[in-house]
Amino acid sequence: MRRLLTNKWFITAISTLIVVAVIILGSFPGSPVNKVLKPVGAIANPVASFVNNVGNSISDFWVAVTDGMAIRKNNEELRAEIASLQYQLNMMEEAAIRYEELQEAFHIRETFSNYDIFGASVLSREADEWFSVIRVGVGNSDNIYLDSGESLAVVDVRMNLIGRVIEINEDDSKILPLLHEGFTVSGKVNEVNGATMIVSGDAMLKLQGLCLVTGIDPEVIPEPGDVIVTSGDGGLFPQGIPIGVIVDVDISDPLNITATLRPYSDIADLSDVFIMVPFNEEPDVVDP
């Protein structure tokens, strides 16, 4: 018996069965299994932030050092001072970029006046093509909640669509990216009375960083270069959020015209995102 319990294949089989049971239990709505990982964040989040900060510092420092080496060839005496100044300059440029991003974020708020905009840092990105959820640092503690059947749009600093919120925890939220096969949004060509269509993720196109466009009206076929924005149909997403640009149209089947779209947003470059939460306007109470 002891030999069986220490056999690695037996342990592997039992572990697999237990984890599969956990996965199945966790798939039910409201399952407490999904909250089991919450304490992990107490350790993992600070480490992730630390690694991120260290990486950024090393990157800035590396740029400064390489620039300094070039300067050293020309002027040995001023090398240290120039390297130091260059480092400071890089930091300033970074600060200036952040300032511009924040300015644009305020522009988002002006454009979508019926929405609250919650800024959040990207905590972690996808791990591979299947482990593709993005975590951001805003949650219930920031007064954001996700009701059943509701969907919150997530945009980048230039107001381009990134994805939608699928889960909100106490301190963080999970975002389904635009390229994921499960993502679907109603879009339209960005012009007056532009043709509407369905933009969705696709297993094959995802590998090329593209989305699939279906539901195209044969009478109004988009052309490569057309800009697609959210149509607002369905009421989940506001109208007018830029999604991407049409790169190719397939009209080989007149009954099923499809197109491919290259999203504007690039998840690899994201550091901050903005979640758009519609106002919950309470009706005026009229005394009888």
Place this chain on the structure above:
Amino acid sequence: MKNQTLLIRKIVVYTIYILVFTTFQVTFRGLFSLQGLYPDLMFVFVVLTAYMFGFKDGMIVGSLVGVLRDYFAGPSITGIDGTVTATTGIGLLVMILAASYGSSFFTIRIKRNFPMAFSSVVTATLFYKIIGHLVVFTWENAFLHHEYNIGLENALMFSILPQTLLNMIIAIPVYLALRFIGPYHKGVNPALIDEKSREDNLWLTM
């Protein structure tokens, strides 16, 4: 006293590896990519740990890395009703199986060495990607009645082979770190030497 020091060193080194490798993979995505794919540092780390230091180390490290993988980037799955939900546990399952595979990869008759460690990463990645595509294909076609439109050729060219190549490359620094920095002195787990003398007939020369 010496054993206790070694144990503490092992725990500290493993903890640092686990936290750094997992957070690095989900933080610095833009540094090193091929056709939109990135090296799977967590997966490579677990396979190599299991291959080099045995089943017990592999399962413990794999479980912890799996939990962190689920926490940081758990996969989202489209349910039968069309609702997309974030899941918990799939990362853990993948890492447990990877550890089990890594600890069993030709460890009975062949010396644990760099070429075989490299081979374990390559074959484990191939199995992971192929089985992953088969699972998604089965789920999409049998339950969601969608067409999983990645053909065999596209899966090979755009997913399986690039990921294998990336994992091969990242395996080199991970192997060197495990071999020369720790968690064990000279990259050899003494417990495996004891196992060899008892029953498993493992060859342990690094």
